[in-house]
Amino acid sequence: MPGEIPTTLLAELTHRCPLHCPYCSNPLDLIRAESELATDDWKRVFTQARELGVLQLGLSGGEPLLRKDLEELAAHARREGLYSTLVTSGLGLTRVRAERLKEAGLEHIQISIQDSDPDVAERIAGVRSVKHKQTAAAIVRELGFAFTVNVVLHRANLDRLGEIIDLAADLGADRIELANTQYYGWGLLNRSALMPTREQVERSREVAERAIQRYRGRMQITYVLPDYYEPYPKACYGGWGKLYLVVTPNGMVLPCHGATQITTMQFDEVRSHSLEWIWRESAAFRAFRGDSWMKEPCRSCPRKATDFGGCRCQAFALTGDAANTDPVCTLSPLRRVVDEALTEPSREMPEYSYRSIAGEPVRA
């Protein structure tokens, strides 16, 4: 056995983005344009990823359309046999670029929607964007790409979940991914503005379940629950270093897009090492592989094969030790830090700290 074989690579081609969403999954410390990998670096990474067993490639960001070599990278990925998804805000997806991407062999495009209410959507994105997204969606559909709408859910939009799902259907989506906000980086910084109430979460779960039935055969709906309201943690990408890897704009390789916030860890990068070496041999990828690193209560817990102790990044962010049980788990002795966060929605909603690449977060 050659060990674990990854299936998915998320390529964060750039951290530059026209949107300023306060829950962005990029780290607080955003990579600047001058540090980004060159075209040939990315091509080498894609080739090495396929050789390692990767099947799915996410061309993501920031806004990946800000990379002028996106079409070239998409064509290279297709030649290597990867199935690529462009993860975009839709801004900058002109007909010319979409046609070039189609020619390059790109198959699937994901466009983010912030809300069904255009005013709230633009308040969340921090920029005029709704019309651009509608135009982009029409182009994606017309050119025959597989089309997914993705939506991050939180306190300000969760009550319109039904309308949001209907909007995705009107835009012609094949799929909609509804993911409650995960509280890392920007999301954690804005947690008290984003955290929904328990009532919101319960209502939205019912709305999602009904919509899944109603849209069956027309539009696939995936609904990711907010883990803070769950009794057990999520199985983060099937476990650390098992199926998934992320390459950041400057070439750092991570087991999870939030991993740089584990400030006690060092991550290797693709300009110094092969992807295969990083995946198999690097200290970072080996740190939490398997279960020998686990402490109690995980070590003796039958659920360790189901959720792998939850998320290492969340354990670090909330408890200060990445080897602790994810405190979302009700078996964690530190679950109180999550329960305390669940009292946040009962207080007045603070303003968002918007994502910004230039120094300090921008206040509304």
Added chain:
Amino acid sequence: MIVASDSVPKLWRMARLQFDPVRQRPVLLYPEGAVLLNDTGAAILELCNGSHTVAQIVTILNDRYQADVSSDVTEYLSLMAERELIRAG
């Protein structure tokens, strides 16, 4: 409905069948997902191209494997239809 003998199953337009030299087996790729296949599964899916009925697929594969594969085919197609990876043509 897809597995009725006269229905014409078709692979989802966004799914792609290919051979993976790393895992040494056929795979079905589609948005945000992949299914590792065995040779029989791949043989069935290759015939889901919108030009064969389920009955014709069974005939072709019965002939190829010199065995009655009808229940295997129906079961497999139901599973793939449930996952919306094949659609009625």
